[in-house]
Amino acid sequence: MSQMPSTLFDKVWDAHVVRKIEDGPDVFFIDRHFIHEVTSPVAFLGLENRGLKVMYPEHTFATADHNTPTINQHLPVGDPLSANQLMALEQNSAKYGISHWGLGNPKNGIVHVVGPENGITLPGMTIVCGDSHTSTHGAFGAIAFGIGTSEVEMVLSSQCIMQPKPLKMRINVNGSLGKAVTPKDVTLYIISKLTTAGATGYFVEYAGDVFEKMSMEGRMTVCNMSIEMGARGGMIAPDETTFSYINGRELAPKGAAWDKALAYWKTLSTDAGAIFDKEYNFDAADIEPMITYGTNPGMGMGISQSIPKGIDLKGGTATYEKSLAYMGFQEKDQMIGKKVDFVFIGSCTNGRIEDFRAFASIIKGRKKAEHVTAWIVPGSHIVEAQIKEEGILDILTDAGFLLRQPGCSACLAMNDDKVPAGKYAVSTSNRNFEGRQGPGSRTMLASPLVAAAAAVTGYVTDPRELM
């Protein structure tokens, strides 16, 4: 029997539809649910108000990350509101029988770092979390996306949410990446081409030899940023790179279960001839190290370029001018040479071991610029341990940097890691919105290599000059 060619996305989506509602959403089954302290308390309150239980507590995993300090985690949390949220997560998890990796737990870290590194995230799964960067898990060939708190309550109480099926987009990047061009540059390049709303309504599959050759850490960086062009999520077909990353991780299937899972995972790719609603093709050779100059992630450019004129871009010039005024930049400015006050490496985008290896490759044998404050924040305790084992901590220390403890940190500045008003940060995180890293903060998004070059020179610097 011949079947219509199908996409990776269709295969995974269709396998999770419990019921199709006519002129409405699909009732969509969720395999894995991550929760954290900020977007879950009101969902648990909702359960209590309705007298509901958690249907499958073994499919939900809790970690504290958004609101945690990145120093002195052994001490009580100073901010009473943050402490209250952390306590609520711990108590709710205990009450309903949910695994909880709180502060101090050796498995604690950013939700989108700890899920994959412990083998919870697997190909073909549906994964949600009350956090838009849940798209990260798509790197494994899973359908993963962020949800609101009402939906967190739905998953807790019924293991399902109500979702209309998104349209399908494929983004192909082929060719060889140039010197110092990292997965972060690939994604910032794509978003600069599509704009911050260019993939809204779509679920993206990334394809082409650039992604095939990419490590799992790199694929996670790319899928993580899918939401920044409006896509609900992005995914990459699982392959040998995926399987060898998963194999042996603590909660990954073992023995006969592994063999069975692997056989299924190998079916998860887009068939030849499958149709996408939209398709883009990019040439890897066109991508250089990227940096953002404005107040959304679509406002990015090659580091050697100058800031475009608003009139040449899509969208209203008034909003564009407001954005540049906030940043204190002018049209046609060069980004290279701009003074940098803060450097942040970390987050669910670039807080994995490969990111710290890249950072260390540039700072080795150099010193932190005196006027730069640097926050070096691993994505998890497991990443932190790797940094120490591989000797990266020594390189950081010799160069005058301090390694902090894991958490979301300055990516959204809910804790004390805030960039002061008017100051400039080169950040490896995912959002450069107004005030994202603290009220009045000015963020330039970039890769760990660009962040390292800024950290040692104190100015926006082309990392290729330091390699």
Add this chain to the structure above:
Amino acid sequence: MAYDKFTTLTSSAVPLPIENVDTDQIIPARFLKATKREAFGENLFRDWRYNSDDSPKQDFVLNNPIYSGKILVGGNNFGSGSSREHAAWAIYDYGFRCVVSSFFADIFKNNAINMGILPVQVSPEFLIQIFSAIELDPHTKIEVSLPNQAIVIQSTGASESFEINGYKKNNLINGFDDIDYLQAMKSEISAFATARAV
């Protein structure tokens, strides 16, 4: 949390003609520390609305007494960024029941409906007409009819229809919510989960 029913809303509107209004602007992360859904309206558009010393910024629309109403009209791509439902809570708690734009970010749109706020997507041309009508007369009334799926600018009589799926429309009109729907099909879900056995 079942919400208010939504049928027809006739109100003056507050114009915010800025594109890509992200949820970090709607409610900055530092105000997400509550464990209850209370008083988020105080911090709606916090950093656009208040100076760092908490004095109101006079040029921001929410501080201009000429503009008021239950409808917020935003520029293209409203609600991008973070999935924080707190953004919808803040808009609701402030008193808005409807947000109009020419384009919405996906997660925000879902969160709004789940909160009982109607997101109305209009054409870019109609959005300009709304902004112009409000500029001409800040008290001009906008009528949003969910049963008819139509939005009318009363001062000019201009109207346009908008899309919403039948399931969500029915929920909003009757005050039903997804959690009730899902609870009613628990045995079907449980059979599905057993068959998948992951």
